[in-house]
Amino acid sequence: MTEAPTYKSFVRDVEVDFSPKTIMKVLGLRPAYFDEPGYQQRINENPDYDEISSDICVINTDWERDNEGGHKYLKRGDLTPEAKCWYEHIKKSILGTVNTSKVNKQRAVMLHCIIVGGDVKVHEIIANDIQKILEKNSAESWLYYPSTIMRLCMKARVLLEDTNPTWLHPGMPMNLERMMNVTEAQQSQRPHMRRRREEPQEEEEQQEEQEEEQQFQPQNNMDMGLMQEAIEKLSEQYMRVQEKQEEFHSQYMRAQQRQEELQLRMMSQLRDYESRSLVMQREQASQFQ
Template sequence: MTSSSGKRMKTMASKRKEKEPEQPHSSRFLSRKHEKHFKVVQDRRLLMERKVGMIPNFAPQFGEQLLGNDWGKLATCPTPANIAVVKEFYTNARKIGDYPAENYLGYVRGHAIRYDPDSINNFLDIVWAGEQCQFALCMEEGADFDDVERVLCVPGGHFQRNRAGSVVNIRRTDLTPLAKYWMAFSHANIQPCSHVSDITLSRALLLYYALRNLNVNIGQIIADEIRMCANTTNNKAPLGHPSLITHLCKIAGVDTSISKMMKMEF
């Protein structure tokens, strides 16, 4: 009996040991698996945010809508992007085994980088009091597609549907000039996307709520976009929000002054 109990205790101890996370083995990567994944991230390009310059004459409402949503800071690049820092961030933000230990947590050169919704809203000077996010609600319960078309599309413009009749996207050519400007801004600064010939349903709904000046938790949307980007299985997907990430790393104490810098304007 004693021998059997001893074996059981040894087996349980072995299992506990197996579940222990790997210890970070360098100042740059959480684990050896993350270091290996870095080679994949190195080949992914950055999709830069765009600093909003002069508002074109056909879209004078854009600035008013941007400020009405308290997204003014989102329209300015906080700092040029440090490419090396951004790629290390995305490498360590990927969930591999037991790392990172929390959601919305990255790691760069010995510093924990939090990119949770509150951290992003705080950086953007947005006060989110916990009210219902209308965008999240419509993603769960559905939207009035006819009204979305009225707000976003030129006369005759409409959603494209698949064979089953489900809404898929809106062609860029069907968007109003104002909606096109919002699309370019959103694809660079909110929901990064390099595909510009059409806009997907979720991205179209975000534009709709922005133009209607309804409650949108932009910090939550950006945090989820960063997390999805870090964990995507598409090794060719571009890395979004590099300027924002560089600034969050700088706030956390990372030296972001070294390496190549990138910035872009409309």
């Protein structure tokens, strides 16, 4: 029988509680309710990965496939600006990773859940992830969430050497400029309308990897205010683009309707002409008899 996780550890002889409830308190999280399925439910129910890619990626983007044709991962460079912004937060604060150029299925589902709506129980994800790392005996295991762990230790009154540490590598803020930035390697990989997406080149892969390594910064430096401001600006731009697209679509539909009406009138006139011609032919034939 599998034992229930304790969500407890000792740091300098002080017991530290990292249960979901405690993490929720130290991070100041509040419960949210959605009509749409949550992250864990989507993962368990085998979501529609093609729908996910169409909602969080640029047009005509497809998944990288495994040998059996299954969905493997998405490229970060193919994400929409809004999804790219949220991915920065996910990979640094929720589902940590050092391979930042590839968006696996779990992170893609979480991105989709955040953008279209759905509950993401961050406190449970972090607590379970810390518990799994602590249960491993491998020295190569990565322990993420340093800022959260620091808050938990401070709440448990663990004695620290420096109560006001100087953080190294302050990091880059996530703003609108970084969200909209597209490298030459990413641009060359962008698919064109009605054209099959070409396979990426190894040189472009290396350039994208170098870019991601330079952008990887500690999670505690994420400026949520700047990110929220950037998302709001991006949403305004997206709404303007949507309005223009709807206007163009409306004009296109009106043009299509006019063309159909013209074709109907031409067909009607052609039928009238054929009918009159047939009557005249019959009249001429009767005169010769």
